[in-house]
Amino acid sequence: MPQSTFIVTIKDIRDSQWFSNLTTIIIIVYASVLGFKTLDEAAQPYGNILHIFDWIITVYFIIEIAIKMAAEDKWTHFFKSGWNNFDFFIVAVTLIPLENSSFAAIARLMRVFRILRLFTARPELKRIIDMLIRAIPSIIDIVILMFIIFYIYAIIGSFIFQDMPSGLWNDFLVSMLTLFRILTFEDWTDVMYEAMEVYPWAWVYFVSFVIIAAFVFFNLFVAVIIGEMQKLQEADMKQEIHEDHEKIDLLLKEVQELKELIRQQKP
Numbered sequence: 001m002p003q004s005t006f007i008v009t010i011k012d013i014r015d016s017q018w019f020s021n022l023t024t025i026i027i028i029v030y031a032s033v034l035g036f037k038t039l040d041e042a043a044q045p046y047g048n049i050l051h052i053f054d055w056i057i058t059v060y061f062i063i064e065i066a067i068k069m070a071a072e073d074k075w076t077h078f079f080k081s082g083w084n085n086f087d088f089f090i091v092a093v094t095l096i097p098l099e100n101s102s103f104a105a106i107a108r109l110m111r112v113f114r115i116l117r118l119f120t121a122r123p124e125l126k127r128i129i130d131m132l133i134r135a136i137p138s139i140i141d142i143v144i145l146m147f148i149i150f151y152i153y154a155i156i157g158s159f160i161f162q163d164m165p166s167g168l169w170n171d172f173l174v175s176m177l178t179l180f181r182i183l184t185f186e187d188w189t190d191v192m193y194e195a196m197e198v199y200p201w202a203w204v205y206f207v208s209f210v211i212i213a214a215f216v217f218f219n220l221f222v223a224v225i226i227g228e229m230q231k232l233q234e235a236d237m238k239q240e241i242h243e244d245h246e247k248i249d250l251l252l253k254e255v256q257e258l259k260e261l262i263r264q265q266k267p
Helices: 003-015 017-037 040-070 075-080 082-094 104-121 123-160 172-183 188-198 200-265
Strands: none
Touching: 003 017, 003 040, 017 040, 017 104, 040 075, 040 082, 040 104, 075 082, 082 104, 104 123, 123 172, 123 200, 172 188, 172 200, 188 200
């Protein structure tokens, strides 16, 4: 088989949906096997089979990486993608022979990270992760603003409710943990009612914190993620429009060439 045809075939395999689906299925099955291994009594009779299966998965991942490298014009181009580097690192680390050494626990832990390759096996998941990465700067700003609110409420709560018998407001750090408990709605009304027994107006403190921290900031997180999704969709639409324009320009060029060819053939 000529090399050019071989490369085209490799690229078709890399870009095919069935190859992506096969990798996804294998990773999901592998994740299930890892979970089954934690059941010592149930998994013990199948130890050899599970070990063989683990090596089969390893061989498949090596072949998959090799296919992706061979599909590039130059194999070094494979490492220009951050996702490809992630795949290569996960596969390479799990090949290090640490099973019979003092680092066996680390080796088993690294095999768990193979499940993360599900992100790269599914383009849809990669898009979601890329979207979340793009949203990190905005999320950091929201977290900073949220920390300021926590800080203010923690100081106020520690100052006012410090004598509560539960000890939930003894100092600034404990107050921060208490506020986090309120944010997660973990029996937060019990904390409020305890404070209201001494300070009947304490509900204003707790209700205002829940409204600001839980409702407002939660909606801010959602708004940021939705905004990034819209930006991603708009970028995809612009890319599709650009590709359509290129196809139209190519067709017009071919039509113009045909017209010129017809004119030249006329007597």
